[in-house]
Structure formats: C-alpha cells, structure tokens
Amino acid sequence: MTDPNSVISARIDFALRTFGAGPRPVPAELEYDTLDPYAVAVVLHAGPSAVRWLFGRDLLSDGLLARCGDGDVRIGPAGDPALVVVELSSPDGAAVLEAPAKEIAAFLDRTYDVVPAGSESDWFDFDEEMEKLSYQD
Numbered sequence: 334m335t336d337p338n339s340v341i342s343a344r345i346d347f348a349l350r351t352f353g354a355g356p357r358p359v360p361a362e363l364e365y366d367t368l369d370p371y372a373v374a375v376v377l378h379a380g381p382s383a384v385r386w387l388f389g390r391d392l393l394s395d396g397l398l399a400r401c402g403d404g405d406v407r408i409g410p411a412g413d414p415a416l417v418v419v420e421l422s423s424p425d426g427a428a429v430l431e432a433p434a435k436e437i438a439a440f441l442d443r444t445y446d447v448v449p450a451g452s453e454s455d456w457f458d459f460d461e462e463m464e465k466l467s468y469q470d
Contacts, residue, residue, distance in 0.1 A: 338366075338367065338368065339366075339367045339447050340364060340365065340366045340367070341364070341365040341440070341443045341444050341447060342362055342363060342364045342365070343362065343363045343436065343439070343440040343443075344360065344361070344362050345361050345362070345363060345432055345433065345436045345437070345440070346358055346359070346360055346361070346432075346433075347359045347360075347361045347377065347419070347430040347431065347432045348430065348431045348432075349379075349428060349429070349430055350429040350430065350431060356431060359377050359378065359379055359430065360377075360378045361375055361376060361377045361378065361432075362375070362376045363375055363437070363440050364376065365390065365440075365443075365444040365447075367447060367448055370390075370448045371389060371390060371391075372387050372388065372389060372390060373387070373388060373389070373390045373393050373444070374386065374387050375388075375419075377428075377430075386406065386421055388402075388405075388406045390441070390444060391450075392406065392408060393408060393437065393441065394441050394450075395408070396408025396409050396410075396417060396419070397410065397417055397434055397437060397438055397441075398410070402420075404422075405421065405422055405423060406419070406420070406421060407419075407420040408420070410434070411431055414434070415433060415434055415435070416431045416432065416433060416434055417431070417432050417433075417434045417437055418430070418431055419431075419432060
C-alpha cells in the first residue's frame with residue numbers, strides 16, 4: 334500500500350445524447366480516491382453547476398466490455414467501439430452520455446496501478462467506517 338490519500342483524476346469530455354440533434358459536449362472529471370477504493374466519481378459540468386455521481390470502479394471497468402449495471406447507473410459499449418455509454422437516472426431526471434473508451438480505460442489503468450483489482454479491502458478500514466456509522470445514531 335502506498336500513500337492512503339492518493340487521488341487519481343482525469344479530465345474527459347463526455348457527450349450528452351440528445352433527441353433530434355447531435356451530442357452536446359459535457360466536460361467532466363473522473364476521480365478515484367484511495368480512501369474509497371471501491372468507487373469512482375464523475376463530476377459533470379453542465380452550465381454553471383456541477384453534478385457528482387459516485388459508482389463502483391468495477392462497474393466502470395466491466396462496462397467497457399459489456400453492458401452492466403442496475404438502477405441509477407448503467408454502462409456499456411456503444412455501437413461505435415471507440416465509445417462507452419453511461420446512462421444515469423435519478424428522481425430528478427436522466428441522461429445518456431458517451432465517452433471515449435480509450436480515455437476511460439487509461440484512467441482505470443492508472444487506478445489499478447495504485448490499487449490493484451482485488452486489493453481494495455487492504456485500503457479500506459471497515460471497522461473505522463462502522464465506528465463512524467455508530468456515531469451518527
């Protein structure tokens with residue numbers, strides 16, 4: 334294990350699929366923090382505000398190869414093999430985004446260089462997290 338506070342990030346331009354028009358660019362950042370080794374955050378910049386989504390690193394990785402996910406986040410290859418599709422839904426709305434598969438894969442490779450697949454539990458203190466939950470009661 335290296336520095337437990339490592340954060341890996343990448344700026345990637347997503348594209349919002351719209352009906353009746355071409356995709357609209359949406360600047361985004363992908364973030365991976367070793368303090369939460371199971372998760373990846375994507376921060377989408379839509380106009381003056383930003384929207385942050387958190388989902389499993391394995392979901393993003395698996396989504397490069399095959400459609401996966403249930404509920405709020407679904408990820409899978411696009412018809413164009415150079416792209417991956419990210420579908421997000423919430424009670425407030427939904428969005429279908431495309432992103433360059435190579436850039437997503439490169440970001441994930443950097444996260445696996447720091448925390449290899451299967452070693453996430455070495456970086457996560459379950460007892461400490463449970464203590465935090467007990468203080469919220």
